[in-house]
Amino acid sequence: MTQDSELDVLVRTRIRGLRVAKGWSLDELAARCFLSPSTLSRIETGHRRISLDQLSVIARALGTTIDQLVEPPGDEDVVIRPHRDPARGVTTWMLSADPGVTVAKMRITRPARQGVDELKVHPGTDWFTVLSGTLTLLLGERTILVETGQAAQFSTMVPHAFGAHGGPVEILGILDHDGQRTHLRP
Incomplete structure (x- = not known):
């Protein structure tokens, strides 16, 4: 049978x-x-x-x-749809389902803001590579421009923020749980 x-x-x-x-x-x-x-x-x-x-x-x-x-054979996870946050100027495509590490493509249109309230600190390490455009990375007292094809890695215990420089920027980032909560949530 x-x-x-x-x-x-x-x-x-x-x-x-x-x-x-x-x-x-x-x-x-x-x-x-x-x-x-x-x-x-x-x-x-x-x-x-x-x-x-x-x-x-x-x-x-x-x-x-x-x-x-x-695991079910559904196709709901085949097409990755963007999540838009117009207030933050960020569109995100979640590329991973692993709860421990998040891989996300992000399109950022808002420039980085210099204010102390904008700089975030959390445990962990952020890593990203710039797919197109130029990203402004505010890292402590430093302002770093990261261009297409370049990557950056830094301790997230350093106050940081990032944004577009001179137009939209697209990045591919790898974030731990704390990074996901800080960078991908409103």
């Missing part, structure tokens, strides 16, 4: 796809996850139900996680 659940089909397809992508035979994957080749074959074809402990060792052997094997 075969399993008809869409999730079962998805998981079986992903297991087989990952095995084939690695160039492994059923025997090779079976040896890596301590299952018999016939058991693994029946799992891939839907003639055997996958237990949680089997799924765990198969995922580990394939270099993935159970979460990745069972």
Whole structure:
């Protein structure tokens, strides 16, 4: 009897796809996850139900996680839509779903403001590269212009702010949790 659940089909397809992508035979994957080749074959074809402990060792052997094997196939995360904040002059495209580190593309139209109230301090490190335009980075007492193709990294414990210089600027940034909360939230 075969399993008809869409999730079962998805998981079986992903297991087989990952095995084939690695160039492994059923025997090779079976040896890596301590299952018999016939058991693994029946799992891939839907003639055997996958237990949680089997799924765990198969995922580990394939270099993935159970979460990745069972994640829904929806296309809602394929197209990344911009989030606009006109008051701050920032449009953001969130490029990562990792809760620990955020990768974001940002289009900044507002110039950097020199006021003390504009400079932020928070734990962590910010890193960005300028995709187009020129970015003004206010870092403590310094004003640094970062141009297209250049990158910057700095401790966010130094008071800082950034903005467009001479027109819109687009950057690709990597932020930790504190950086995301400070730079990507109104």
